[in-house]
Amino acid sequence: MKIIRVKINNKISNFKFLDSYYWINLNLPFLILVFIIKLNIVFLPNIKFRRCISQTQVIFLFFYGDFLYLRLLTKCIAIMNKIVTLDEFIIRTEKEKPHSSGSFSRLLRDIGIAAKIVNREVNKAGLVNILGVDGSTNSTGDDVQKLDVFANEKFIETLSYSGEVCGIASEENQDFIPVQTDKNKLAQYVVVMDPLDGSSNIDVNVSVGTIFGIYRRKSPAEGPCQLDDFLQKGTEMVAAGYVLYGTSTLLVYSSGNGVNGFTLDPSIGEFCLSHRNIQMPVAGNYYSVNQGYYLKFDLEMRRYIDHCSDLNYRLRYIGSMVSDIHRIMFQGGIFLYPNTRKYPKGKLRLLYECYPMAYLIEQAGGTAITCKLERVMEMDIHALHQTSSIAMGSRDMVKDMKEFVEKYGAVIQ
Ligand code: FDP
Numbered sequence: 001m002k003i004i005r006v007k008i009n010n011k012i013s014n015f016k017f018l019d020s021y022y023w024i025n026l027n028l029p030f031l032i033l034v035f036i037i038k039l040n041i042v043f044l045p046n047i048k049f050r051r052c053i054s055q056t057q058v059i060f061l062f063f064y065g066d067f068l069y070l071r072l073l074t075k076c077i078a079i080m081n082k083i084v085t086l087d088e089f090i091i092r093t094e095k096e097k098p099h100s101s102g103s104f105s106r107l108l109r110d111i112g113i114a115a116k117i118v119n120r121e122v123n124k125a126g127l128v129n130i131l132g133v134d135g136s137t138n139s140t141g142d143d144v145q146k147l148d149v150f151a152n153e154k155f156i157e158t159l160s161y162s163g164e165v166c167g168i169a170s171e172e173n174q175d176f177i178p179v180q181t182d183k184n185k186l187a188q189y190v191v192v193m194d195p196l197d198g199s200s201n202i203d204v205n206v207s208v209g210t211i212f213g214i215y216r217r218k219s220p221a222e223g224p225c226q227l228d229d230f231l232q233k234g235t236e237m238v239a240a241g242y243v244l245y246g247t248s249t250l251l252v253y254s255s256g257n258g259v260n261g262f263t264l265d266p267s268i269g270e271f272c273l274s275h276r277n278i279q280m281p282v283a284g285n286y287y288s289v290n291q292g293y294y295l296k297f298d299l300e301m302r303r304y305i306d307h308c309s310d311l312n313y314r315l316r317y318i319g320s321m322v323s324d325i326h327r328i329m330f331q332g333g334i335f336l337y338p339n340t341r342k343y344p345k346g347k348l349r350l351l352y353e354c355y356p357m358a359y360l361i362e363q364a365g366g367t368a369i370t371c372k373l374e375r376v377m378e379m380d381i382h383a384l385h386q387t388s389s390i391a392m393g394s395r396d397m398v399k400d401m402k403e404f405v406e407k408y409g410a411v412i413q
Helices: 020-042 048-052 055-081 086-096 103-123 146-162 199-204 291-296 299-310 321-331 350-363 395-412
Strands: 002-008 011-017 133-137 143-145 165-170 189-197 208-216 239-245 249-254 259-265 270-275 286-288 334-337 367-369 390-393
Touching: 086 103, 086 259, 086 270, 103 146, 103 189, 103 208, 103 239, 103 249, 103 259, 103 270, 146 165, 146 189, 146 199, 146 208, 165 350, 189 199, 189 350, 199 208, 208 321, 208 350, 239 321, 239 350, 249 270, 249 321, 249 350, 286 321, 291 299, 299 334, 299 395, 321 334, 321 350, 334 395, 350 367, 350 390, 367 395, 390 395
Parallel strands: 165 189, 286 334
Antiparallel strands: 002 011, 133 143, 189 208, 208 239, 239 249, 249 259, 259 270, 334 390, 367 390
C-alpha cells in the first residue's frame, strides 16, 4: 500500500494505492465499460435527455470527469515511477513516525555515505595497491586484508562525524570504540558492524559485503557508552542491514517495518529504491553451506545435508555471508554455518553477523535459528565477538532442518 499526494486543480489530495500496476489492472475493465456506455448514450439521438442539449455539451458533461480522472491517473503513475533515493525514502519513513527527531534518519544516511566510499575502493581494488593481506590479524584471528582496514576506518570515520552515534563495535577491533565529540554528546545510538564481510574473497574479485546493526544506548546519554550498550539481544535492535558490493552495489535494510533494497546508480551516485518490501520465498531449493567441513559437522547436520542432496537441491556457497544470504533472500533456500570441530560454538559472530542477518531474514518472512534450535534473535550475548552456529532462510526449509535435528540430535544425547 502506498500513500501519495497529488496536486490537481490546486487542491492537494492523499490517495492510497496498492501499486500502480495492480491499480490500473483492477480499474481498467470497469473504466472501459463505463466509457462504452457513455459512447452509446452520446450517439443515440432518440433519448429524451439528448434532445435538450447539444452534442458538445453532452461530450463536455460526460467526458470532463474522465479527463480529470485520467490526468490524476497519469500524475499518480508518474509520481509512483519516479526514482526514490535512499535519503528520500529514509526521510519519508521517518516523517510517518510521530515525535521523531530525525537523528535515526541522519545515521542511516551516513551509513549510506560510508558504503559509497567503500564501494568506490572495492571497485578499484584491482587497480591500486590496496589488495592483499596487510600482515596483521583481527580480533578473531583472521588475516586482515588492506580493504578490511580501509572499510573499517571509513565507517568509523563517517559514523564518528555523524554526531548520532556514541559508540561502535567492529569485527576489526578487539574493544568497542566510544565516540566522544562535542557534536555527539547526546547521541542515542550504537552501531555494530562487520565492515567487510567475506574478506577472503577480495583478492579474487568475488562479492563482499558490509553488515550493520543499530541499537539504542542503554547507559545515560551524558557519559561515555558502556559495554552493556552493545551486549543487547537481537530483539533489541532498532535497525539492521547489509551492503553487497557485487555486480551492482545494493544496500538492503530494515528498521522493523519490512525490508527494502536500494541499488547504487553509479551515474548519479545515489542508492535508488529497487526492491520494495522484500518477502523471501516460503520454500526454496538452494542450500548454502561449506560442504568441505561435512565430516566435521554433527550427525544431524550431515543427515540434513544428505537430505538436501537427495532432493537435488542446488548447493551454492560463495563464502561471503552477505552474498550467500542475499541469494536466498530473493530465491529462497537455507544458509547454514553449523558448529564444527574447529569451531565448537560456530564461527559466525553473533553481534554483528548473526543478529543483523537474522533480523532481516525474519523481517522478510523467513526463520533464523541456531543449530541447537534457539531463535537467533533471542540468544544471550556476553561478549562482543561471541560466535554462534546458524541456520537461516526460507521458513519451510528451516522447519525441515529442525525436524532433522530433533530426530538425529536425540540419537547422540
Ligand atoms: P570471512 O571469514 O571470509 O570474512 O565473516 C565470516 C565469513 O567470511 C562469512 O562471510 C562466510 O560466510 C564465512 O566466514 C566463510 O567461512 P569458511 O571459509 O569457513 O566457509
